Amino acid sequence: MLEIKNVTKTFNPGTINEKVALKDLNLTLNDGDFVTVIGGNGAGKSTMLNAISGVWKPDCGSIIIDGQDITAMPEYKRAKFIGRVFQDPMMGTAADMEIQENLALAKRRGKKRGLRWGITGAEKEEYKKLLAQLDLGLETRLSNKVGLLSGGQRQAVTLLMASLNNPRILLLDEHTAALDPKTAEKVLAISDKIIRENHLTTLMITHNMKDAIKHGNRLVMMHEGHIIIDVKGEEKQKLKVEDLLDMFTKASGSEFASDRAMLS
Amino acid sequence: MFFNWLGALPGAAAQGMIWGIMAVGVYITYKILDIADLTVDGSICTGGAVCAVLVTNGVNVWIAMLVALIAGMLTGAITGVLHTFMGIPAILAGILTQLILWSVNLKIMGKANIALPIRNYDLILAQINTVSSILVLLAFVGIMIALLYWFFGTELGTSLRATGNNINMSRAQGINTDVAKILGLVISNGIVALSGALLAQYQGFSDINMGRGAIVIGLAAVIIGEAVITRISQNMACRLIGVIIGGVIYYFVYQTVIFLGLDADLLKMLSAMVVAIFLAVPYWKKKYFTKAKGGHHNA
């Protein structure tokens, strides 16, 4: 359903800071795939997600969703296919707006925004139920400003927002990295639940190899702007961290290096 | 002297309300969209110029005000297009429009100043009818705040608020942030031009310099309004009422300072200094009174 075909992206071309962030990247996701993405610093993981969401246009190559070429579609328009959660808990929500207002904004992703009231009574009930499922006590705080929430709570709300209306693809960029270990675990469990219950096709970047193995049905590893390892199904379930490191050394000819990677 | 001062207060209230209406325009760009829009110095004059020229040419005052409103919206659209479509930083886009408007306003009026005396024309307010002017302005303020309160509660209005609050998130949620910014600038400068049309009637003339420093008065009113109202209510309508009250307080202080014999030439400098300090306060608070938060950033 998602195809990334020969995508290349160079930042600051022709300058001393030139950086080839994506190099002939190819990846095809099937409906319902839950793919975890790992890779060292600067491997191009975030850049890949930015290419999919249309933050800028790739230098060449194309991005196709459900057979539709969206390479030239502006970011706000392709948002109707895509749900996103960022690493920085501040980035995914509007801090000065209420929890319910944030959810209502997300609910209208990809729809025309007219002069109807911004949130309906029926929606509020729906959001209350959804928030209750998070089990973070947010269901009684619908009209609280999001800025009052903790990082973990904000990420959980962003996850809910991203999954409203079942996007065609969910993009998670190290969305638990800024949280303390306990909260991170909880948010990850919530993610897993939401993804499974809604059968969301998902790309999840993580720097925790164990999480990458434990979650999803497929694992890809990036290096120097493209994918060097792609394992699925049973083979993935049986993977161990050491196997991954071995595979990396063989495929890239170098040692795995990341200042944040958690190997154990 | 005290009675002179007291007698000047109703006039200051009326004038303050007019500037308060202008400040509501500033509030929309500065507080809601997070854009410092300098178009207002020009668009307030555009409003006054259009209204004065039309009325002196025999056009009904209500129609003249409607045209002034539309002209103001156009000025906002210019800044919006300069900023979004042409990628010019918002402050600079506003300054460019301001300069464009200097010429345009002169062309509209044909000269630097047009008299608009109440005894010759059918106006809806004037300095000599202070009480009725205040009533008219109260009606204007009421209707305007009701309309804005409604608009910013709609889907479209909510998308404007979101754009000002977190632009990346807004795009990720499918909001065309360029359109949102242009729309905000259009609404804001429409209101500002309307206040210009009211001001020209109230003071009985329209002048090419009438908008000079308007942005500072607007910011002052917004800041005073915030200080007065935020502790009472966070509600949008209350905040807007706060801005109007801010404008009135500003003019009370202005009037008082003049009565105390302060050199009127220094007033603009003092206003600017006061606004500068108030703008600095939140920055200082952040810098010196909160602990720096670490954490890496990942695009």
Ligand SMILES: Nc1ncnc2c1ncn2[C@@H]1O[C@H](COP(=O)(O)OP(=O)(O)OP(=O)(O)O)[C@@H](O)[C@H]1O
């Ligand atoms: N907007 C940008 N402008 C310039 N260079 C960029 C930009 N975005 C990414 N890069 C560069 O592209 C390379 C890939 O970056 P990317 O953020 O995709 O890495 P990553 O795999 O997500 O790494 P990390 O694990 O550190 O998050 C890096 O060298 C980065 O400096």
Ligand SMILES: [Mg+2]
């Ligand atoms: Mg990254």
